[in-house]
Amino acid sequence: MPVSGISAPHAFAATVSALRAAGCVFAEDEAGLLISEAPGPAALADWVGRRRSGEPLEYILGWTGFDGHRIAVEPGVFVPRRRTRLLVDEAVGLLQGGRFSAPRIVVDLCCGSGAVGAAIARRDPGIELHAADVDPGAVKCARRNVGPVGGRVYEGDLFAALPPGLQGRVRVLAVNAPYVPTDAIRTMPPEARLYESRTALDGGPDGLHFHRRVAAGALEWLSSDAHLLIETSEHQAEGTASVVAAAGLAVRTVHSDELDGTVVIGSAGVGNAGVGAAGPGTSLA
Incomplete structure (x- = not known):
């Protein structure tokens, strides 16, 4: 037909x-x-x-599927990967399992297309969503995805992009910052290496540059009993966990074989900081 x-x-x-x-x-x-x-x-x-x-299929179509919905993507903007659904799963689990009073503020930092924040908001419409990225193209794209779910998007370098009024009030800080080691970018598939913004890929010599910066500033923005979630690789998980623990957060690492995803979770106000075990159904990365 x-x-x-x-x-x-x-x-x-x-x-x-x-x-x-x-x-x-x-x-x-x-x-x-x-x-x-x-x-x-x-x-x-x-x-x-x-x-x-x-050219990546997603840029040609103008969208990609993520967490059961279409996410608008524009040339140069990081295309959300399937593994990042673990970041969404963990964030939603913490939001729905906690006893947070309103407003339940979620920040999608280094948001790229805004896929993570939009997915969290769709699963838990009661949140107050804020997202930020340093790349103007990503911010423009994120507004297409975050706006329809009631969120706001800001342009700037990490926490400097956020409204000061959010300090000490964020319940979940979800971060998919660049974590590819600089020298490893040349080994990535051409679709990523040649078409996605280097800003969205390059995590510095060991891939942990932005993880250190985020961890160093997180406590200033998190409320008591709040959580920082950082996507990382299985290989880099120990380094990311150490960085988050050194910032004063209690740490556990979650890995999904099904999604091939790894997330380090740092929790504020949960006893002494340190590297903890993963929860049920998960494995340490």
Whole structure:
């Protein structure tokens, strides 16, 4: 049947063939998305050409799927990965398991597209959401995703971007800061290395530059019994946990084999700071 003026069977076979020739591993899935989203044959031809040249599918479509919803993404803005759903899962679990009085303030720091904050707000509509990023392009994109769920987005360097009135009031500080070691960027897939902003990838020599900065300033912004959650890699988890513990927070590390995700959680006002064990159903990274 025709799809956007395109003969679907013929277009699908031709698109799959073109994508396979370009080395796309999931050619069938990508072909289906391109055909269903293209407004017409000319657009489809252009989109296939862009994909064959290596441009990420998400930038061509203008969106990506994350936590069951479409998230708008624009060229250069970090594309949210599936593993980051663990950051959302843990944040929502802490919000719903705690006894926080209103307002329950959540900050999505280094927000990129705003996917994390938007996902948390969709799962828990009662929160007050704030998000921030240093990249103007990311801020513009985040406003498209965070605005519809009632959140606000600010531009600036880490905590300097946030309204001073949030100091000491944040219940959950969710952070997906850049954590790729500088020298490792050259080993990343071309879709990330060539198309995503280096600002969104480069975490300094050991990948922990921003984790140190966030941990150093977190207590000033967290309320009592609040939580800092930082996405990290399994390899870097011990370093991230040590940084967070040194800042005076009680620490545990959560890893999901299913999502291939790792999150370090630092909790304020929970006894003595230190590196703790993961909770039920999780494993230390």
